[in-house]
Amino acid sequence: MPDRRAERPPAGSPAGAAGALLPPPPLRAAWLLVGLCLVLPVALLVLAAFDNRREVLREANERVERTVRILHEHSTKVFETQRLILDRVNGRLTYADLASATEREALHRFLAEIQRNYDQVATITIVDETGALLVSSRLPPPVPEIGYADRDWFQVLRGEDPPEVYVSRSYAGRQSGRTVFNVARRIDRGDGRFHGAITVSVARDYFESFYREVDPDLAHAVLLLRADGQILAREPHTDLTSVPLDSPMLRMIGYGDKGTYTTRSSIDRVERIFSFRKLDDYPVYTGFGLSTRVVLETWRRNVLGYALVAGLTALALLAASLLALRRTRQEQVATARWRAAAAALEREAAEREAAEARFRQAQKMEALGHLTGGIAHDFNNLLTVVIGNLEMARRRAGDVEDRVRRGIEHAMDGARRAAVLTHRLLAFSRRSPLAPEPVALDRLVDGMAGLLRSTLGERIAVETVAAPDLWPVEVDVNQTENAILNLAVNARDAMPEGGRLTIETANLILDETAAAAHPEIEPGPYVTLAVTDTGTGMAPEVAARAFDPFFTTKAVGEGSGLGLAQVYGFMHQSSGTAILDSTPGVGTTVRLLFPRCAGELPPGTERVPALLPEPPESAPRPGLTVLVLEDDAGVRAVSVAALEEAGYRVFKAADGPDALDLLDAHPETALLFTDVVLAGPLDGRAVAVEALRRRPGLKVLYTTGYAPDAVFRSKPEEEAAVLMKPFTASILARRVRALLRD
Incomplete structure (x- = not known):
C-alpha cells in the first residue's frame, strides 16, 4: 500500500503554507x-x-x-x-x-x-x-x-x-x-x-x-x-x-x-x-x-x-x-423539514385560493339579485297563467275531465317556469343613520316640485301624480328628499335633449305571492313613489349594476357613482326597497317602496295584486263582445277562458294589427282588453288610441306587469282603467263587468 504521507507537501514549502492558511x-x-x-x-x-x-x-x-x-x-x-x-x-x-x-x-x-x-x-x-x-x-x-x-x-x-x-x-x-x-x-x-x-x-x-x-x-x-x-x-x-x-x-x-x-x-x-x-x-x-x-x-x-x-x-x-x-442523514432530515414547510405553504395557498373562489361566487350570487327588475314582467305573466288556470280548474271540477286536466297542466307548466325565475331573486342591504318621522309623501313631492323644475331646467317637463287618501309613511325627510333629487338628477342626465319626468305616489298592498318577487321586503301595505323618465334608458348590463356603490357611466371626475347606491341603501335601511326598470330608447322607472305607518286602511283601497277570490256577481247582459289583445300565449288563453266562462263572447289577437282588423270586422265589440307592452309594430296604448278613433264609444281596459300607472296619466284628459298583473279570472270578470255597466 502506498504511503499517503509522501503525497502531502512539506510543511515549509509554499504549497504547505497556503494549505495551512486556507480552510x-x-x-x-x-x-x-x-x-x-x-x-x-x-x-x-x-x-x-x-x-x-x-x-x-x-x-x-x-x-x-x-x-x-x-x-x-x-x-x-x-x-x-x-x-x-x-x-x-x-x-x-x-x-x-x-x-x-x-x-x-x-x-x-x-x-x-x-x-x-x-x-x-x-x-x-x-x-x-x-x-x-x-x-x-x-x-x-x-x-x-x-x-x-x-x-x-x-x-x-x-x-x-x-x-x-x-x-x-x-x-x-x-x-x-x-x-x-x-x-x-x-x-x-x-x-x-x-x-x-x-x-x-x-x-x-x-x-x-x-x-x-x-x-x-x-x-x-x-x-x-x-x-x-x-x-x-x-x-x-x-x-x-x-x-x-x-x-x-x-x-x-x-x-x-x-x-x-x-x-x-x-x-x-x-x-x-x-x-x-x-x-x-x-x-x-x-x-x-x-x-x-x-x-x-x-x-x-x-x-x-x-x-x-x-x-x-x-x-x-x-x-x-x-x-x-x-452528515448526509441530517441533510436529508433538513430537506424533509423544508418539504414539509413547502407543503404547508402549498396547503395555505390552496386554502386561500378556495376562499377567493367562494368570495367570487358570493359576488356572483349578489349580482343575481340585481336581475329582479328585468324579469318582473315575465314573472307577472307566469303568475297570471298559474292563478287563472288554477282558479278555473277549481271551478270546473265537475265538468269534463279533459278540460280540468288541460287547465291544471297549463297551471303546472307556468308554476315550474315561475319557480325557475324566483330562484334568481336575491337582495343586498345598506346601513346609514336615519331620523324617521311621519310624512305624507304627496305633500313632500309637491313641496319639491318647484325645486325640481328649477334643477332640471325648462327642457324637462315635471309632472306629479298623487293618489287619493295616500297613507302616511315614517321616513327620514332629508334622506327622502335627497333620494328624489338624486333620481331626478340622474333622469336629467339621461334626457340631454329634454323630455318628461313623472313622479307618482300610490298605495300598494303586497301579499305573499307578490312579495316573493322581492325577498328583501315582507308582505303588507306599502306606499310607492315612482320616478319615470323618457330618457335614453339603460342597457341590461348597465341596469344590472346601477345600484352598485362607485359604479358610474360618467367620465372620470364627473361623478363618484354614489347616487343610486345611496338611494338603494336608504330604502333598505327604511325597511323598503328600490326597483329599477329601464328600456334603451324608451326610458327608466325607479320605484321606491316605503312601509306604511301603523293604522287602519282607508275604505275603497284596492288590494294589489288582488289574489283572493272575489264573491260572485250578477251575470253580464247577453250579447256583449270583448276583444282580448295579448302577445303572451298563456296569459291570452287564461284571459279568453275567464271571459268566456263569465258569459262574454270573446275574440282574441296576438298583435296590434290583427286586433284592429278584428275590431273592424266585429263592430259589436263593446270592450278592448289589451296588454300595455306588445310584440310587433304597435304597443297596447297605440292600439287603444286607434281603436277609440275608429270606435269612440269603445271601453278600454289595460293590463300590465311592470309599467307604472303614470304612463296612463301623462295627458290630463285620459282616464285609463288598469288591471295589474297577476290577476285572477274573477277579478278580470268583475273589472270588465264594472266597465260595461258604466
Whole structure:
C-alpha cells in the first residue's frame, strides 16, 4: 500500500503554507454558504421594504384622490342646493310687497320651512339696499334692527358687476351665533337696480361633522377653502380664518384647479399626502389629506413582518447549511423539514385560493339579485297563467275531465317556469343613520316640485301624480328628499335633449305571492313613489349594476357613482326597497317602496295584486263582445277562458294589427282588453288610441306587469282603467263587468 504521507507537501514549502492558511474546501463552502444565508435575506429585505413603501404610498395617493372626488361631489351638491334655495326665495320675492307686515310674516314662515328641511342651513336672511334686516328664517317679525352693510357679501353684491352668487368668508352669525359662511345673491326684480340681497348662512359645523366620518380609521384632514385662502370649514377644527398666502395649497391652486402633493401643513405642521379640487362655478376648493406618518405605520409593520420572516429564513438556512456539512442523514432530515414547510405553504395557498373562489361566487350570487327588475314582467305573466288556470280548474271540477286536466297542466307548466325565475331573486342591504318621522309623501313631492323644475331646467317637463287618501309613511325627510333629487338628477342626465319626468305616489298592498318577487321586503301595505323618465334608458348590463356603490357611466371626475347606491341603501335601511326598470330608447322607472305607518286602511283601497277570490256577481247582459289583445300565449288563453266562462263572447289577437282588423270586422265589440307592452309594430296604448278613433264609444281596459300607472296619466284628459298583473279570472270578470255597466 502506498504511503499517503509522501503525497502531502512539506510543511515549509509554499504549497504547505497556503494549505495551512486556507480552510479545507468543505469548510470554505460552508463559510460561503453562511455568508449567503446572512447577506441574501438582508438584500431581499431591503428590496421588499423599498417596494412595499412605494406600494403603500401609491395606494395612499389613490385613496386620497378617490376621497377628494367624493368630497367634491358632496360639496357641489350642497352649494347647488344653496343656489336653488336662493333662486326659490328670489322667485318668491318677485311680486312680494316687503312693506306689508302680513307679507313679511308669510315670508318668515316660508323661509323657516326651508331652513327646517336642510341641516346645513343656519339662517336665511333678506336685507334691503342699505343692509338692514327685512325678513329672517330665524326671527319672526317684527325683526330687531340688525345691519349687514359691513359684511363682505353685501359690499360685493352692492358694487359694480357683482357675481351671480357670492361665497363669503366665515364668521360668527349675528342671528344663530354659530360659525357660518354665506352664499348670497342680489334680489332680482328685472330692472337691474340693487334692491337688497338674499343670503343663506351655511353652518361650518355641518361640513366638519360630515368630514369626521370620512376615512375615520386613519388620521386625516379635510379643508373647504376659498381661492383667496379664507377657511370655510376644516376637520380637525381650527380657529384660524385663513391660511398663509405662502401656504403649499395656495401655491398649488395657482397652477390649476386640482392636484395632489405631499407637504407639511402650514396650519398644524403635520406632513400629509394632500389632494384638492375646485368646485364648478364657485371659487371654492375642497381638499383631503392623510398623514404620511400614519400611512407609513402600515409600511413599518410590514417591514417588521418582512424582517421577522427574513431572520427566520436566515436562521433556517444557516442551520440547514451546518447540518448539511456534518452528515448526509441530517441533510436529508433538513430537506424533509423544508418539504414539509413547502407543503404547508402549498396547503395555505390552496386554502386561500378556495376562499377567493367562494368570495367570487358570493359576488356572483349578489349580482343575481340585481336581475329582479328585468324579469318582473315575465314573472307577472307566469303568475297570471298559474292563478287563472288554477282558479278555473277549481271551478270546473265537475265538468269534463279533459278540460280540468288541460287547465291544471297549463297551471303546472307556468308554476315550474315561475319557480325557475324566483330562484334568481336575491337582495343586498345598506346601513346609514336615519331620523324617521311621519310624512305624507304627496305633500313632500309637491313641496319639491318647484325645486325640481328649477334643477332640471325648462327642457324637462315635471309632472306629479298623487293618489287619493295616500297613507302616511315614517321616513327620514332629508334622506327622502335627497333620494328624489338624486333620481331626478340622474333622469336629467339621461334626457340631454329634454323630455318628461313623472313622479307618482300610490298605495300598494303586497301579499305573499307578490312579495316573493322581492325577498328583501315582507308582505303588507306599502306606499310607492315612482320616478319615470323618457330618457335614453339603460342597457341590461348597465341596469344590472346601477345600484352598485362607485359604479358610474360618467367620465372620470364627473361623478363618484354614489347616487343610486345611496338611494338603494336608504330604502333598505327604511325597511323598503328600490326597483329599477329601464328600456334603451324608451326610458327608466325607479320605484321606491316605503312601509306604511301603523293604522287602519282607508275604505275603497284596492288590494294589489288582488289574489283572493272575489264573491260572485250578477251575470253580464247577453250579447256583449270583448276583444282580448295579448302577445303572451298563456296569459291570452287564461284571459279568453275567464271571459268566456263569465258569459262574454270573446275574440282574441296576438298583435296590434290583427286586433284592429278584428275590431273592424266585429263592430259589436263593446270592450278592448289589451296588454300595455306588445310584440310587433304597435304597443297596447297605440292600439287603444286607434281603436277609440275608429270606435269612440269603445271601453278600454289595460293590463300590465311592470309599467307604472303614470304612463296612463301623462295627458290630463285620459282616464285609463288598469288591471295589474297577476290577476285572477274573477277579478278580470268583475273589472270588465264594472266597465260595461258604466
